[in-house]
Amino acid sequence: MPIDPTLPYDDHNVFAKILRGEIPNRTVYEDEWALAFHDINPQAPTHVLVIPKGPYVSWDDFSAGASAEEIAGFVRAVGHVARSLGLVEPGYRLLANIGQHGHQEVPHLHVHLFGGKPLGPMLARFD
Template sequence: MAIDPTQPYDDDNIFAKILRGEIPNKTVYEDEWVLAFHDINPQAPEHVLVIPKGRYVSWDDFSAKASDAEIAGFVRAVGHVARAAGMVEPGYRLLANVGQHGHQEVPHLHVHIFAGKPLGPMLMRS
């Protein structure tokens, strides 16, 4: 089910539960701004999710409402995770789905980091 990025934050979403420690995860990195962990259904040999600790539905919500420190911390954490995992060379892909057309499934901002094999084209050509 795709998400409406303008909806209010849902405190019962799976990532909120992970942040509260109600659902276990395989943490890759954590600091005051973010939690990064392995995806439970990986779509590439390496598939890490990076989520802000704040209550943000989507990239749009985050970019409009987060503090400068939260935004900088999130962006730096994504880079840190990729570097620490050795993904920079030969490369990786970042993906943030937003809303129904973007196929966002969890109403909490998250960035996917995919790596470990050639990933092919970004979108299927129609």
């Protein structure tokens, strides 16, 4: 069920539990700012989630409340993961679902990194 990104951070969400080590994951990369791990329900041959270590619900929450160091560290982590997985060429897709219309399901900011095959058009045309 999509979440409301304006609600306060819920430290019982699945990604908070992963960050605390309460739920195992297949880690791809970790540093002081971010954790990247394989999605348990992959939608492409490569499907990795990158999450900031801070308690941020959405991109809006993160961009408004994170420090410059957190923002830089998170963005650099996403780039590092893409490079380390060999996705820069031939390409990859980043996706952050935010709020109900964006179909965000976990109330912790996360970026999906998809690759390993041609991914098709971004969205179907709408009228």
